[in-house]
Amino acid sequence: METIYALSTAPGRAGVAVIRLSGEGAREAISHLTGAALPRPREAALRRFRDPETGAALDRGLVLFFEGPNSFTGEDVAEFHIHGGRAVVAAMLRCLGHMHFLRAALPGEFTRRAFEHGKLDLTAVEGLADLIDAETEAQRVQALRQMEGALGHLYEGWRARLMKALAYAEAEIDFPDEEVPGDLIAKLGPEIASLNHEIGAHLDDGRKGERLRDGVEVAIVGPPNAGKSSLLNRLAGREAAIVSEEAGTTRDVLEVRLDLGGVPVTLADTAGLREAAGVIEQEGVRRALVRAGKADLRIVVAAPGEGTDFALARDG
Structure with missing residues (x-):
């Protein structure tokens, strides 16, 4: 080599x-x-x-x-x-x-x-890549556990139990007329059911590991001059977006990357949702709706005394 x-x-x-x-x-x-x-x-x-x-x-x-x-x-x-x-x-x-x-x-x-050369399995390789890319403390902890074999040991345990169950089934099929100790098929059913439950629970975790690895997308939506950009600036701790009394200041999607409790979050400030007059503002509203549709979480901001029905309806 x-x-x-x-x-x-x-x-x-x-x-x-x-x-x-x-x-x-x-x-x-x-x-x-x-x-x-x-x-x-x-x-x-x-x-x-x-x-x-x-x-x-x-x-x-x-x-x-x-x-x-x-x-x-x-x-x-x-x-x-x-x-x-x-x-x-x-x-x-x-x-x-x-x-x-x-x-x-x-x-x-x-x-x-x-x-x-057998130094890492595929789960450890993935954990190493995640550890190198980790931006937050929670990402680091998760990636390090995976790289050190936490996920690999879990999967190896399932594999060993499946191999044992397969051996039970083969023994019943290959030696039907022989005296095989114990009722192997009786042991097989509960083990398969237990494995099925454990694997199903592992997969049905609400994509927690994936969300922590890739981050959470949050879109701030609402009508113009509702305070969306002010909220973004407050969460970011800096003046990331222009704040003005003039309606329609935000025309494009403005992103800020945050570390919230160890979880990477991409916060997106979007154009105000209204019947836009100009072509540029219309495009901004279209992009806002698209981004809101793809977000994991949408924060709807409205001025005091105003409802959110319009923004929610436009968001689909």
């Missing part, structure tokens, strides 16, 4: 950047860049990195080596901890790209190799 490399930290200016390699060529790449002996596995070693072709100094940083299969991917893995300047990172990647036994990794390829 080819040896791959990639920048593992976010691109851009930073104090430290990490470049990771995975595959049989990781050892050779360390030798080419440092001209020094391979560090002991899992021990950081300070090394000077040089261009293998010219000998010019590139940077000074740490080298870590993880010998397979005791690594994230299950293969030999090397990590170069270098200074995070754009020029330093570019120079290191350029030198790695000139090594014929290396190639740039595809998106997610390190994790794919971890899966292929």
Whole structure:
């Protein structure tokens, strides 16, 4: 299998950047860049990195080596901890790209190799992706539990029980005339019913995990000058939307991303719902209705003394 490399930290200016390699060529790449002996596995070693072709100094940083299969991917893995300047990172990647036994990794390829070598199952892979994308504390907790096997252990338990139930059924079918201890079919029914109930309850959770992962869409709707933009600004804690006594100030959908109790929420301020006169305002009202229709939650705002029947009717 080819040896791959990639920048593992976010691109851009930073104090430290990490470049990771995975595959049989990781050892050779360390030798080419440092001209020094391979560090002991899992021990950081300070090394000077040089261009293998010219000998010019590139940077000074740490080298870590993880010998397979005791690594994230299950293969030999090397990590170069270098200074995070754009020029330093570019120079290191350029030198790695000139090594014929290396190639740039595809998106997610390190994790794919971890899966292929049995280091992660599919639920853990999904949890890892969610952990990297987590924006709130609740998202982090859920993703970490999944990455560490909470969901995988649950599914594995169901699989084991299904395999046992299948064995009971096969024993009754394959050996009808033999003396099989116990009434296997009698044991099979309650177990299948129990599994059916547990799996059904797991699936019928109101999409809680999905909502936490993807976030909740909330649309603020209502007639013009009802205070929708003021509500958005108050919840956002800043002047995200223009507030004016002039009706129809909001013409497009304005979004604000919030963290409410650990749940990611996208709050959308929409155009006032009324019989619009101009083409632009008509388009704003149309977009407001579309966005409200797709939202998980709609907050209807009306001025004091006014009802909400008009806004609700227009919203469908």
